[in-house]
Amino acid sequence: MANRQTEGPATGGPILRLTKISKNFGAVSALTDIDLEVHAGEVVALVGDNGAGKSTLIKVLAGVHQPTSGQIEFCGKPVSLDSPSLALELGIATVFQDLALCENLDVVANLFLGHEVSPWNLDEVAMEVRAWTLLKELAARIPSVREPIASLSGGQRQTVAIARSLLLDPKIIMLDEPTAALGVAQTAEVLNLIERVRERGLGVIIISHNMEDVRAVADRIVVLRLGRNNGVFSPDASNHELVASITGATENAVSRRIERKSDVNHRGGSTA
Numbered sequence: 085m086a087n088r089q090t091e092g093p094a095t096g097g098p099i100l101r102l103t104k105i106s107k108n109f110g111a112v113s114a115l116t117d118i119d120l121e122v123h124a125g126e127v128v129a130l131v132g133d134n135g136a137g138k139s140t141l142i143k144v145l146a147g148v149h150q151p152t153s154g155q156i157e158f159c160g161k162p163v164s165l166d167s168p169s170l171a172l173e174l175g176i177a178t179v180f181q182d183l184a185l186c187e188n189l190d191v192v193a194n195l196f197l198g199h200e201v202s203p204w205n206l207d208e209v210a211m212e213v214r215a216w217t218l219l220k221e222l223a224a225r226i227p228s229v230r231e232p233i234a235s236l237s238g239g240q241r242q243t244v245a246i247a248r249s250l251l252l253d254p255k256i257i258m259l260d261e262p263t264a265a266l267g268v269a270q271t272a273e274v275l276n277l278i279e280r281v282r283e284r285g286l287g288v289i290i291i292s293h294n295m296e297d298v299r300a301v302a303d304r305i306v307v308l309r310l311g312r313n314n315g316v317f318s319p320d321a322s323n324h325e326l327v328a329s330i331t332g333a334t335e336n337a338v339s340r341r342i343e344r345k346s347d348v349n350h351r352g353g354s355t356a
């Protein structure tokens with residue numbers, strides 16, 4: 085695992101700063117006065133219960149939704165993310181949950197889909213070399229770049245989707261539930277990959293419901309609740325603190341269950 089002491093957030097200003105971002109869908113307030121900062125070389129986890137506003141916030145940053153009010157600064161300058169292509173051009177890449185990969189095409193084709201090295205004369209060799217180099221830099225475990233996506237595991241697919249967004253040289257990468265539905269080994273692979281991305285100096289925003297994954301990889305945990313900021317935590321925060329902030333209550337079924345489990349552990353019992 086990366087050394088947080090030497091690879092923590094940069095000391096300069098944030099790459100991305102949101103101030104009082106609100107988003108209404110008709111009468112529904114999906115986001116209200118959200119503040120968020122992301123620095124270079126920092127992993128920020130965005131957590132919250134269903135409907136907390138995580139996806140809406142990611143979509144605002146991806147240029148899919150326009151905020152109703154508030155300010156977005158990118159590298160110190162106010163910006164308006166009017167479309168997904170504008171957000172991408174600026175350096176904000178998003179890997180949505182569906183990954184948007186073409187099952188029947190191989191890894192190289194998927195990596196360069198839409199941004200082939202030489203659009204008028206597809207340079208297969210250059211693309212293959214670039215693909216291998218990038219995947220090697222990311223220490224990705226892909227058996228062959230000529231393997232069709234259909235034959236890859238969930239973790240490997242996530243790797244290809246992340247690698248594809250890195251080809252555009254973004255400054256911020258947003259990952260929506262990157263470990264959802266992955267097994268233990270594949271999850272570890274994806275978390276390692278996120279650390280490699282952080283080491284490249286990118287700011288990473290990760291949405292996750294899995295507190296274990298969040299704690300393993302995040303430098304900061306930002307909690308949203310009912311569309312509002314509801315606390316910022318270090319990865320050392322206890323499950324109890326996080327759950328209380330996520331659910332808005334210190335006493336509830338989830339926290340009671342966690343306490344019961346930890347009591348059993350302290351008595352040396354099983355957690356099953």
Ligand SMILES: Nc1ncnc2c1ncn2[C@@H]1O[C@H](COP(=O)(O)OP(=O)(O)OP(=O)(O)O)[C@@H](O)[C@H]1O
Binds near residue numbers: 109114133136
């Ligand atoms: N296009 C839309 N039109 C109307 N309401 C919306 C729209 N998108 C989101 N919402 C509402 O905004 C609120 C926040 O939803 P959002 O999907 O951002 O939450 P979330 O934290 O991502 O939840 P989940 O973990 O379930 O994905 C919810 O009340 C949702 O119903």
